[in-house]
Amino acid sequence: MKRFYLLLLLLPLAFVSANEEDSIDTTAQFIKQGNIHELAKSFSPTIELTIMDEENVYSNAQAELILTNFFKRCQPKSFKMLHRITSNANYRFAVLILTTNNGVYRTSFSLKNNKGRFELSELRIEAEKTK
Numbered sequence: 001m002k003r004f005y006l007l008l009l010l011l012p013l014a015f016v017s018a019n020e021e022d023s024i025d026t027t028a029q030f031i032k033q034g035n036i037h038e039l040a041k042s043f044s045p046t047i048e049l050t051i052m053d054e055e056n057v058y059s060n061a062q063a064e065l066i067l068t069n070f071f072k073r074c075q076p077k078s079f080k081m082l083h084r085i086t087s088n089a090n091y092r093f094a095v096l097i098l099t100t101n102n103g104v105y106r107t108s109f110s111l112k113n114n115k116g117r118f119e120l121s122e123l124r125i126e127a128e129k130t131k
Helices: 002-033 036-040 060-073
Strands: 043-051 054-059 076-088 091-100 103-114 117-127
Touching (some): 002 036, 002 076, 036 060, 043 060, 054 060
Parallel strands (some): 043 117
Antiparallel strands (some): 043 054, 076 091, 103 117
């Protein structure tokens, strides 16, 4: 019986951990698919967007348009997750290498917790530097 209660106590923690990972994985999948319409649903009201050497803060609608144009030119083929930070309850960060038909890009993004929902607040797409 004690094991049953222990299981009941630990079960919600498993779901919290899974949900924390989901925000990074979901964002990465939308980027891999080039599905900017779905990705834009997680944008914060303003987003810091860097594509190559152009950096600015845009409204979520402007950012969606800019990213749509980028992904029309650079259609994703695959990605590799390099790094993720999930240690802060209010912040998520990930770095991935995105391979497209026009080259390889180092892509990083930040998600901030806003009333229990992680919103994409920063997205950087930069040319991958070869070693």
